[in-house]
Amino acid sequence: NAYAEERSKHLKSETEKEKWTSIKELKKATRDLKRRIKHILEATPTLPNLYRIQFWLVLKMYTEVPVRNDFPTLELKKSSNGNYIKMPPKGNFTLVFQKFKNSDKLGPRDIKLSRALTMAIRKYLKYRNKLDLKHNHLIVNSQGKPLSKKALSVILNRLTKRFTGQSFGTRLIRVMKATHEKKT
Helix, strand or coil, rough: HHHHHHHHCCCCCHHHHCCCHHHHHHHHHHHHHHHHHHHHHHHHCCCHHHHHHHHHEEEHHHHHCCCCCCCCHHHHEEEEEEEECCCHHHHHCCEEECEEEEEEEECCCEEECHHHHHHHHHHHHHCCCCCCCCCCCCEECCCEECHHHHHHHHHHHHHHHHHHCCCCCCCHHHHHHHHHHCCC
16 A cells, blocks of 8 residues: 555656666667667578567567567467457558456557558568568567567666666556656
């Protein structure tokens, strides 16, 4: 009760104050990372390079769609009860989340992506499709198998530490995005 009362004041915790950055800083980090991997996108596709490219994609996705660690569950083909990406031949992609923390109470959620994020995913998929992967998951580990939620968390902490100087994960990104969009 004391914790809930303190959080209802909408003040930053000590950890949040210490690690706080802005969504603008995260977008800048995304641009920096893209600059560093741009040459890889044009090179011959390899699994290690795909693994590096997806870091840029993950960071870009979190700056626009700050969900929990659910991106590793996204599949490229429609699933009856899993999470997947609707990919029309033209127009923007939609993330369909059917299995997440409160899915039993809230039901499925569709999140329409921006044009920029759709184009980034298309570019990533164009590279990914040149490799012979045996599954339909969007994000892969270094061996080419589906990435776990825990591994995504570790990667995100490393990325944020490297590009912002502070190590944080999805919870703080979600708080930063909510604060950034407070007026909306």
